[in-house]
Amino acid sequence: MIDLKNIIEKLLRERSLSVEEYEQLIEHRTPEIQELLRCEADKIRKTIYGNKVYIRGLIEVSNICKNNCYYCGIRGENTNCQRYRLTADEILECCDKGYELGFRTFVMQGGEDGFFTDEVMCDLVREIKSRYPDCAVTLSLGERSYESYKRLYNAGADRYLLRHEAVSSQLYGRLHPKEMKIENRLQCLENLKKIGFQTGCGFMVGAPHQTARHIAEDLKFIENFKPQMCGIGPFIPHKDTTFKDYPKGSAELTCFLLSIVRIVLPSVLLPATTALGTAENDGRERGILSGANVVMPNLSPESVRAKYALYDNKISTGAESAQHIAELKAKMARIGYDVVCDRGDYVEK
Numbered sequence: 424m425i426d427l428k429n430i431i432e433k434l435l436r437e438r439s440l441s442v443e444e445y446e447q448l449i450e451h452r453t454p455e456i457q458e459l460l461r462c463e464a465d466k467i468r469k470t471i472y473g474n475k476v477y478i479r480g481l482i483e484v485s486n487i488c489k490n491n492c493y494y495c496g497i498r499g500e501n502t503n504c505q506r507y508r509l510t511a512d513e514i515l516e517c518c519d520k521g522y523e524l525g526f527r528t529f530v531m532q533g534g535e536d537g538f539f540t541d542e543v544m545c546d547l548v549r550e551i552k553s554r555y556p557d558c559a560v561t562l563s564l565g566e567r568s569y570e571s572y573k574r575l576y577n578a579g580a581d582r583y584l585l586r587h588e589a590v591s592s593q594l595y596g597r598l599h600p601k602e603m604k605i606e607n608r609l610q611c612l613e614n615l616k617k618i619g620f621q622t623g624c625g626f627m628v629g630a631p632h633q634t635a636r637h638i639a640e641d642l643k644f645i646e647n648f649k650p651q652m653c654g655i656g657p658f659i660p661h662k663d664t665t666f667k668d669y670p671k672g673s674a675e676l677t678c679f680l681l682s683i684v685r686i687v688l689p690s691v692l693l694p695a696t697t698a699l700g701t702a703e704n705d706g707r708e709r710g711i712l713s714g715a716n717v718v719m720p721n722l723s724p725e726s727v728r729a730k731y732a733l734y735d736n737k738i739s740t741g742a743e744s745a746q747h748i749a750e751l752k753a754k755m756a757r758i759g760y761d762v763v764c765d766r767g768d769y770v771e772k
């Protein structure tokens with residue numbers, strides 16, 4: 424007989440579980456347990472960040488990628504993907520527009536596109552920081568060398584997102600071609616943290632071949648690594664990938680995991696990812712109510728949005744107009760949260 428009550432009490436008391444205990448919690452999740460942890464997570468978040476929701480302006484700088492992650496719509500070998508790359512001027516225009524709209528963090532995300540050398544990226548980061556010294560710059564450009572990360576940091580980048588995807592080398596190996604190794608990924612994350620970036624890891628929920636045990640191992644990794652940010656969103660199949668016939672990951676389980684991560688890492692910056700939402704129903708409110716405190720509206724030019732398709736039917740919650748932001752604010756206000764114009768840095772506690 425497993426003692427779930429004990430596991431839950433331990434989680435709340437120690438903010439730590441063994442892999443086996445995380446696994447039990449996931450396997451025996453009930454609506455009641457989920458609601459209990461959701462309330463606890465919400466309380467913890469409120470003690471640190473109040474009811475503030477931070478917005479990050481997402482700029483999808485390029486969908487050109489040298490990697491071929493089997494789940495990803497912009498993987499290098501997908502010949503159906505129409506490739507694009509924004510120019511520096513286009514990226515800066517996105518920031519200008521975003522600043523006007525109240526964004527104080529810009530996230531430059533893209534495939535591993537060789538065009539974005541250290542020189543190109545550092546120039547861009549410096550330009551953004553000189554135009555907007557009150558803004559944070561987040562990069563999400565995949566694996567790079569220690570020296571490269573260091574240069575980007577010295578140029579003024581504040582944060583770096585690099586999902587670890589799966590800490591299990593067996594699962595990582597089923598999701599990625601053999602050239603990609605979890606050891607490299609984890610080394611990159613260590614390097615980013617050491618250099619001083621606010622560092623984000625994360626994984627997909629319901630990824631092909633993923634079991635409760637794998638998720639438990641990812642939670643344990645997150646507990647130990649203590650990232651400042653953590654991106655967790657459901658897997659959604661993409662038609663031009665090996666995994667096109669796999670079912671989409673559960674939004675409910677994703678929300679449960681958001682609550683657990685909030686409890687384990689009270690100060691973590693936790694986005695309610697776009698993958699949580701669908702065309703019909705924007706699941707991001709549920710994510711916020713489960714302990715998330717960040718949303719990342721899209722600032723990319725309209726013309727490239729559809730091309731940055733990591734998965735099918737990706738909602739592109741436009742942030743390009745003041746109206747969209749007003750709608751987001753209203754949505755969050757209805758559930759008791761306040762979308763703020765703030766860098767929204769990690770609070771050490």
Ligand code: 5AD
Nearest residue numbers: 494495586657658659660661733734
């Ligand atoms: N479904 C959900 N998330 C995906 N990502 C890539 N492909 C998919 C997909 N099919 C996520 C990965 C990556 C991030 C940028 O997007 O976790 O790190």
